[in-house]
Structures are given as structure tokens and as C-alpha cells.
Amino acid sequence: MTDIKSGVNPLFLRDEELRQGIELIFYAYRDFTAEPDAILAQYRLGGAHHRVIYFVGRNPGITVSELLGILRITKQSLSRVLSQLVSEEFIVQRPGNNDRRQRLLELTAKGSELEWQLSQTQRDRIAQAYREAGAEAVEGYRKVILGMINEEDRRKFLRRDAVPGPARPIRR
Numbered sequence: 001m002t003d004i005k006s007g008v009n010p011l012f013l014r015d016e017e018l019r020q021g022i023e024l025i026f027y028a029y030r031d032f033t034a035e036p037d038a039i040l041a042q043y044r045l046g047g048a049h050h051r052v053i054y055f056v057g058r059n060p061g062i063t064v065s066e067l068l069g070i071l072r073i074t075k076q077s078l079s080r081v082l083s084q085l086v087s088e089e090f091i092v093q094r095p096g097n098n099d100r101r102q103r104l105l106e107l108t109a110k111g112s113e114l115e116w117q118l119s120q121t122q123r124d125r126i127a128q129a130y131r132e133a134g135a136e137a138v139e140g141y142r143k144v145i146l147g148m149i150n151e152e153d154r155r156k157f158l159r160r161d162a163v164p165g166p167a168r169p170i171r172r
Contacts, residue, residue, distance in 0.1 A: 031125070032122055032125060033047060033050075035121040035122075036050055036118040036119075036121065036122065037050075039114075039117055039118055040118070043088070043114070045084070045085075048073070048077065048081045049081055049084070049085060050118055051071055052067065052071070052078070052081050052082060052085060052091070053085065053090060053091070053107065053111060053114060053115045053118065054115060054118070054119065055067060055070050055071070056091055056105045056106065056107055056111070057107050057111070057112065057115040060106045060107070061104045061105070061106060062104070062105050063096070063102050063103065063104060063105070064078065064082070064093075064102075064103045064105065065102075067105065070153075082105075085111070089108050089110055089111075090107065090108060090110055090111035090114060091105055091106065091107055091108065091111050092105075092106055092107075092108055093105050093106075094106075146158075
């Protein structure tokens with residue numbers, strides 16, 4: 001018997017519902033990245049720059065190799081983006097403590113400010129959606145998104161999630 005009160009379609013795995021899920025991800029991504037993309041355009045930067053800035057900001061001291069593993073892009077693509085971010089002083093690289101061949105990446109003060117700007121509208125958008133959906137829906141969303149990530153990255157994320165990255169108070 002269908003639970004009429006919940007309004008939830010018990011046939012959520014039908015093709016139409018799956019296609020709607022795909023479509024919603026496309027729309028959400030478009031809107032989620034629109035404002036940061038406009039800010040990036042002022043610096044002549046793009047989405048790849050945003051992803052590098054974000055993950056370096058979340059993981060100070062990350063190696064180039066680790067960043068490649070997260071972004072799953074070619075060394076050549078990362079090199080182009082990283083070179084620009086270093087030359088424009090958004091990121092600094094330094095040799096590893098134990099292995100001088102390693103390059104450890106960190107945001108500069110300028111890079112941290114840009115990362116904050118880029119993420120602010122995204123944090124606001126997520127916070128609003130979370131408030132409207134409620135705690136139970138937020139937990140369900142988290143489970144769905146985690147379920148879409150490959151097993152290895154999911155384990156890495158869950159391990160890392162236990163130790164939050166740098167945070168600043170939310171500005172309103």
C-alpha cells in the first residue's frame with residue numbers, strides 16, 4: 001500500500017525518476033557554479049582553477065600527486081592550471097619535508113580570499129536548501145551523493161570527513 005502522507009513515489013527506481021535525478025544534477029550543478037564562474041571570469045580563470053583552489057584550500061600541504069588523484073585530470077592539464085595559479089600568487093608550492101621532489105601546495109592569503117569568495121555563494125545555496133529540506137532529508141541527500149562516488153574515494157572522503165578542513169565563520 002502506498003504511503004499517501006509522505007508523497008514519496010515507491011517506484012523511485014523507474015526510468016523516469018532516474019532521468020529526473022540526472023536532470024536535477026545538471027540543473028543544480030549549473031546553478032551551483034554560475035556565481036563562482038562569474039567571479040573567476042574577472043580573473044580570467046575557469047572551473048578547473050576553482051577546483052584546484054578549493055581542494056588545495058581544503059587540504060593545505062596536499063601533494064601534486066594527491067591533487068591529481070582527486071581531480072582525475074592529466075598532469076598536463078593540472079600543470080597548466082597550477083602554473084597560472086602560482087604565477088598569479090594564489091598558490092605557493094614548496095618541496096616536501098622528506099622527499100624534496102614532492103611539491104606541496106598551499107593557498108596564499110590572496111588564494112584563501114578568492115577561495116572564500118568563490119565558496120560563499122555555494123555555502124549559502126547549500127545552507128538554504130538544507131534548511132528547507134530538514135535534517136532527515138539532508139542525511140538522505142548525503143547518503144545518495146556518497147553512493148554515487150566510487151568506493152575508494154568514498155572511503156577516503158569518510159576518513160577525511162572525520163577531520164574537518166580549515167573553516168571560517170559563515171558571514172551573513
